[in-house]
Amino acid sequence: MTALSKVKLAQIIDGLAQTISVGEKHFASGQYLTSTNVGNDQGWDLGFDVDVNRWTKLPPKPDTVINSLRSLLIGTVRDDEFTIFGSAHPTGSQFVFCDGSVHTINHDVDPTAFAALGSIAGDEIFDQASF
Secondary structure, three states: OOOOOOOOHHHOOOOHHHOEEEEOEOOOHHHOOOOOOHHHOOOOOOOOOOOOOOOOOOOOEEOOOHHHHHHHHHOOOOHHHHOOEEEOOOOEEEEEEOOOOEEEEEOOOOHHHHHHOOOOOOOOOOOHHHO
């Protein structure tokens, strides 16, 4: 899907149970209640912004302070710092699929399988046991 696109359920030909709709976002654990993290400094209704958008290009990972510290020390931000899913849970993140079901996906999920869950028409079908 592209930014600001409108996708109808009928267009999700990979299957509603095989496609992620919403998930937890990754960001620095020491900044949950502040607005100092660029990935958490705007409201949910802002629209297209790293506060509310995540991609399945990389697997989810647990929240840590390492990314923020690295960025502060060397003055750079990596592509994955504000684009990946993740959570404060140590082993997995919660996701709502397009069929309305909710699943925990392990942080050590196969990257190819996870990327496929973000596609609506890639003909990829994975057994949910692999998450």
